[in-house]
C-alpha cells in the first residue's frame with residue numbers, strides 16, 4: 001500500500017494513535033504534506049510489506065486502563081522501531097481527550113523511558129479544525145475547551161482548558177510551556193526555550209500554536225527529537241525535515257462503487273448537527289435506542305431489515321447520536337462504560353451487516369465507534385485518500401466482508417461541516 005510515488009528509504013516517522021479516527025486524521029495530514037503513509041489497525045504481527053515514509057499504528061487506547069494503554073503503546077513502539085522508524089509521534093485528540101488518570105501522561109512517560117529521552121513536547125493545536133493553544137490554554141473554535149461541549153463528552157469530559165495543569169495531573173514529569181511569543185521568534189528561539197526548560201527540570205513542554213505557520217516553524221525545531229506528542233496538527237511541519245514535499249499523487253485510491261451508508265455513535269456537538277442535517281434532507285435515518293439493546297432486543301437485526309430495501313435509493317443513516325441530557329440519562333441507567341461498549345458493539349455489528357448487504361462506501365462517526373466498526377470488519381490496513389473535510393479523508397481497505405475492498409471514512413466526533421454525511425459521498 002502507500003501512494004504511487006516511488007521513493008527509496010525506510011520509515012521516517014513511526015506514529016502511535018490513541019484512536020482510529022485520530023489515526024486517519026494524522027495520516028491525512030501526513031499524506032497532504034507528501035508522505036506515503038500506511039495505517040495499521042493495531043500492532044501488526046508481521047513486518048511491513050511495503051515501502052512508505054510513515055506508518056500510523058491505530059490503537060483504541062484513549063479510554064482503557066492506563067496500564068493497558070501503556071502496554072499497547074510500548075508494543076506499537078517496539079514494532080515501529082523494528083521497521084526502522086527514525087522519529088516517533090504519539091497522536092492524541094485535538095481536544096486533549098483524557099481522564100485524570102490518563103492516558104496521555106502515562107503513555108508519554110512510558111514512551112520517553114523506552115526511547116531513553118528526557119524531553120518532549122505536547123500540543124493538540126490543529127488550526128485547520130479551529131483548535132488553538134494560547135498561553136497553554138486550549139481553545140476549540142472561539143471558546144475555551146471547557147465551554148465547547150467537550151465538558152459533556154460521554155467518556156472524557158474536559159472541564160479544565162489549561163493544558164499544563166491537565167497534563168501535570170497525569171505525568172511523573174514536570175510540565176512547562178513554550179508560549180506564543182517564543183514561537184513567533186522562530187525555530188532557533190524555540191530550540192533555545194527547549195534547552196532552558198530542560199535546565200529547569202521540565203520533561204514535557206506544552207507548546208502554543210495559533211496558525212499553521214506556527215506549526216511549520218515548530219516542525220523545524222522538532223528535527224531529531226526522538227519523541228513528539230501532539231494532535232495531528234504538528235504533522236504538517238515534520239515531512240520537510242526529511243526532505244519530503246507535497247505530492248498530488250499521494251492520495252490516489254481505487255474507483256468507488258457499491259451502496260452507501262453512514263453509522264454514527266458519536267454524541268459530539270458537530271455530529272448532532274450532522275445527524276440533524278441528514279434527517280432534514282429526508283433521506284432514511286434510523287435511531288438506535290440503547291435501552292432496547294440493554295433489554296436484549298435484536299436491534300442489529302431490526303436495523304439491517306430496515307436498511308435492506310432502502311439502500312438502493314442512496315445513503316442511509318443508522319445512529320445512536322443523542323444530546324448530552326439523553327446520554328447522561330442512559331449512562332445513569334446502564335453505567336458509562338457499559339452503555340458505551342453496548343452501543344459500540346451494536347453499531348459495529350450493523351456496520352458489518354451493511355457491508356454484507358453491499359455497502360462499499362461507509363462513513364463512521366465517532367472515534368470509539370470507528371474502532372469497534374473497523375474491528376468488526378476485520379480491517380488490518382487502510383490506504384489514505386483525499387480529504388473530505390480537515391482531519392477526515394476517504395480511505396480504502398480490504399475486509400472479509402468486502403474482499404475487493406471498500407471505501408471507508410472515519411469521522412472524529414467534532415470534525416466536519418453540518419452536511420458532512422451527504423457531502424462525503426459526492427467526494428468519491
Ligand SMILES: Nc1ncnc2c1ncn2[C@@H]1O[C@H](COP(=O)(O)OP(=O)(O)OP(=O)(O)O)[C@@H](O)[C@H]1O
Pocket residue numbers: 019021022153154155265266267268271290320321322326327330331339340341342343344365366367368369370411412413414
Ligand atoms: N445514546 C447514547 N447513550 C449513551 N452512550 C452513547 C450513546 N450513543 C453513543 N454512545 C457512546 O458514546 C461514545 C461516543 O464516543 P465516540 O468516540 O464514538 O464518539 P466521539 O467521542 O464523538 O468521537 P471522537 O472520539 O472522534 O471525538 C461511545 O462509547 C458510544 O458507544
Ligand SMILES: O=C(O)[C@@H](O)C(=O)CO
Pocket residue numbers: 019021022023025026092093094095231232367391412413
Ligand atoms: O485530533 C482529533 O480531534 C481527532 O483526530 C481525534 O482524535 C478525535 O477522536
